[in-house]
Structure formats: C-alpha cells, structure tokens
Amino acid sequence: MLPLTDLPPITPHTAGGEVPLADQASLVLRAGRMGTVLPHMGWVLRFPTRISVEELTAEAERLAASPYALGRRVQPRRVPGGRRRWVATPVPPPVRLAPRPVDSDALAGWLDGELPTPLDPEHGHGWLVTAAHTTDGGTVVLVIVHHLYGIAPGVLEAAYGDGSVDPRDGTVGLTFQAHERYELRQELRSVVERLVLGVRGAGRMTGDALRAAASRDSAAKAPVTDPPPIPNPRGRDRTRRSPGPARSGVIAEFSAEEWDTRAAELGGTGNTLLAAIAANMVRRGRVGRGGDVDRPVRLVLPIDLGADAVGERRDGALGVRPNMVTASLVLPGGPPQYGDLTVTRRWMKAAFVADAATAPPVRGFNDAARLLPEALAIRFAERAALSFDACASNPGAMPAGVRRLGRHTATSAATMGWPIALDLIAALSRGPDSVGITVVGDPSRLGPGADVRGWLGDELRGWGLRGGRW
Numbered sequence: 001m002l003p004l005t006d007l008p009p010i011t012p013h014t015a016g017g018e019v020p021l022a023d024q025a026s027l028v029l030r031a032g033r034m035g036t037v038l039p040h041m042g043w044v045l046r047f048p049t050r051i052s053v054e055e056l057t058a059e060a061e062r063l064a065a066s067p068y069a070l071g072r073r074v075q076p077r078r079v080p081g082g083r084r085r086w087v088a089t090p091v092p093p094p095v096r097l098a099p100r101p102v103d104s105d106a107l108a109g110w111l112d113g114e115l116p117t118p119l120d121p122e123h124g125h126g127w128l129v130t131a132a133h134t135t136d137g138g139t140v141v142l143v144i145v146h147h148l149y150g151i152a153p154g155v156l157e158a159a160y161g162d163g164s165v166d167p168r169d170g171t172v173g174l175t176f177q178a179h180e181r182y183e184l185r186q187e188l189r190s191v192v193e194r195l196v197l198g199v200r201g202a203g204r205m206t207g208d209a210l211r212a213a214a215s216r217d218s219a220a221k222a223p224v225t226d227p228p229p230i231p232n233p234r235g236r237d238r239t240r241r242s243p244g245p246a247r248s249g250v251i252a253e254f255s256a257e258e259w260d261t262r263a264a265e266l267g268g269t270g271n272t273l274l275a276a277i278a279a280n281m282v283r284r285g286r287v288g289r290g291g292d293v294d295r296p297v298r299l300v301l302p303i304d305l306g307a308d309a310v311g312e313r314r315d316g317a318l319g320v321r322p323n324m325v326t327a328s329l330v331l332p333g334g335p336p337q338y339g340d341l342t343v344t345r346r347w348m349k350a351a352f353v354a355d356a357a358t359a360p361p362v363r364g365f366n367d368a369a370r371l372l373p374e375a376l377a378i379r380f381a382e383r384a385a386l387s388f389d390a391c392a393s394n395p396g397a398m399p400a401g402v403r404r405l406g407r408h409t410a411t412s413a414a415t416m417g418w419p420i421a422l423d424l425i426a427a428l429s430r431g432p433d434s435v436g437i438t439v440v441g442d443p444s445r446l447g448p449g450a451d452v453r454g455w456l457g458d459e460l461r462g463w464g465l466r467g468g469r470w
Helices: 023-031 053-063 104-114 152-160 184-221 256-265 270-289 342-357 363-371 374-385 452-462
Strands: 018-020 040-047 072-075 085-088 127-133 139-146 248-255 297-304 324-331 390-393 412-417 424-430 434-441
Touching: 018 184, 023 374, 040 152, 053 127, 053 139, 104 127, 104 139, 104 248, 152 412, 248 256, 248 412, 248 452, 256 270, 256 434, 270 297, 270 324, 270 342, 270 390, 270 424, 270 434, 270 452, 297 342, 324 342, 390 412, 412 424, 412 434, 434 452
Parallel strands: 297 390, 390 424
Antiparallel strands: 018 085, 040 139, 040 412, 072 085, 127 139, 248 434, 297 324, 424 434
16 A cells, blocks of 8 residues: 555544534435435546556545544434434545546546435445546546535545644534544433424524514615615526436636636626626526526525635634635526626625624524424425525635645646535635636536536636636
C-alpha cells in the first residue's frame, strides 16, 4: 500500500467510539429509502496523470481514517423511536474504476452513470470513491457522499483541511471518544426526551408562529428595493414530472478572474451570476416540456456570501463558514434571459437580509415534528421543497488539500449537489485561481428533451463566458 505521508493531514482515527444521531438526521437517512430521493453531495477532481486502483484505495483508506471525515457508519436503533448511532469505522467501501479509458464524450456518459448510485450508511455504503481513466492519460475521480455525513464545507474541511477548523463543525457535531459506547439506557432515555420535546414543541407552536410572523414583517420592512422583489408564485408548477431515478451532470471551469470580471461587468457578483444561470436552465426545462413559461422562478440559495456579505457574522449561522445563509430568491418567468444583473443582485441582497432577520429557528414546529412518523415528516418536507424550482449553491472555497491525491495534483476540482424534489442544483466552487460550476439535474422532472450538458454550454455562450465544459 502506498505511504500516506504526502497526503493532506487528517484527524487520526479514534479506536472505537459511538455518538448518537440527531432526530433530524434520521429523517435524511429515511428519505434516501423513499422513492427516487438521493440525498447526496460530492466532489469531482480531474488529474492530468494516471492514478492506479491501489492509489485510489489508499485515498479511500485515508478518508476513512477519521470519524469526522468519512470513517463512520450508522448502527440501527435498538428500540422503536430511539436514536440511531454513529460508530467509528476506518474501513472504506471498495473503490470503483471504469473498465476502460473514456474520451470527452464518453466521460459525460460515465458521470451520468455514476450519479444515480444509491447510498445507505446503515444498510450499505454511505460513500464511494469512483474513477475513470481518460484517453489523454488523465484520471477523473468522483467522491459521492450521503448528506447524513454533514454539509459539503464541513466534510471537505474534515477530510482535506489544514486543521484550522474544528472537524466536528458541519459534520457529526459531537466528539468521538476511544471505546465510548452509546448504551441502550441512553437510547431509551432519548425516546423519553423526544416525546417531552415533542409535547413541549406542540405547546409552543402558537407562540412561535406569532414570533415568526413578526420576524417576517420586520424582514419585509428592512430591505427596500426598486423595483420591489417578485412575490412567491402561487401553488405548484403542475407540468413538472415526478422525480425519476436518473441524474445528469455537467462541469465547467473558468479562471476566477474571468468569472468575477464578467459578473461585475454585468452589475452582479459571482453568486448573482450563478443564480441567473440556474434560473435560465429552469426556464429551458419549462419551454421544453410545454410548461407555464411565464411562471416566476423560485430558487433556494445556500450561499457562502464571502465578499458579498451583507453584514457581520450572525449568531447561529449554519455550517463552518462565517457567512453561510440560506435564502429564497424569486426571478421572472419567460424564456432564458441575459444581460444586466443589477436588479437581480439587489433582490438577492434583500433576500439575504430577510434570511438574517428570520434566522432564529422556530423550535415549536421543529420539536413538535418529532412526534410524527418519519415517513409523514418527510412528506411534509417534500411538499415544502416543491415550492422551489432549483437550488443555486455556493459552499465557499474548497480546501487546497482537496486537489492532492498521493503524489498526484488535480488541475480541476468542484463540488456537486443532487436535487431533491427540485429540477436541478447548480453549485459554484472556488479554488486558488479558478471557479468550477456544476449542474446536476433530474431529467424526469425537467421533462422531455432535458439536456443539462447542452443547456449549460448555451448558458456559457449567452453570458459571454469562455470557460470550457469537461
């Protein structure tokens, strides 16, 4: 086996150790077993060199060396309603290597074949390292991870970071202690705690609802824009098909200077341009399936604001980044639109301010939901997700170590997300001098003629970007 001395540092594995899952985490696990839901995330790397299966296996073992990265799996609950538990497990799943090298056209087919891979960290594997050699002598590596392991910034920092960020942030949230067990008595106690929290939450829902309404009122008064933001569309887009098992993805890369300069020339930022591309791809899907083209497009935006920050770090921000927020942005319907992004930027900033104003969680509802059967709670969440068309995600800069795999250095790296009850997810990743854009779509939801790869190429040309697709 290859030595790991040249790989990025990682928190050493703690022998044994168990920690409980949060109740909400069990919902994510259950969601992945219902229908065609794939609650996954991942990252894709392109290397100019040939990487052997032994080297890929060594990398998988490195990722499994820490329970804060990917070295853990779920053990089932022992009593109905009890909490499942994470168990530190430094054994990776087998790596998967395509049987023959692929050219640029076959690479797209290989990626689309890997994206629908099901994961289950309780009954199977919760993550996977898969790769394909390319006909030009290089290697593409895709790491697929169940969202139960955390959010992308947290998992990437734990797996590839320099140690400056607590590896528990954005991942497991708890500390693994050597040989510590989550005992049956603790699981029984968790059932009681869940019932108590649920009953208390039900009693607080009225008060929480009133406070949430007041927060919405104050948020609505704070961001004043001209023109005013578009209201949320009513009802659902009935022309959207049911989710299917397939996923289709595409990756493009630019120099950071080109991306940021072009966004600024259009009066926007990198985040604004990402949202505009995602909205246009939703519009293309509607045109293709004969949907309600004039219906406004609603995006969910989990964004690391970075230089676009609208204020100081706010308490309770989700994840490992200081400026991570999730907001809702509504853009006009119609055919794909290009040009000035000034108004879109104004609306996006107002959306982030409104999000900050409503950041405290409505614990009454969240706790009361603990009393619901998991399948029913998931259905409620899915119905809420149906009010959005797509997601535009910017998890922030990737750790520099993500580009290293033993003696190999990647020339490209990008994060990816899998849509859940959405048409697609567009994600932006930053490297030292580059920007990567990935789009993963659900062809069944997008409708007949869905061509995520072709659509992104059209978008790059429409926005005057010279970066190339993989």
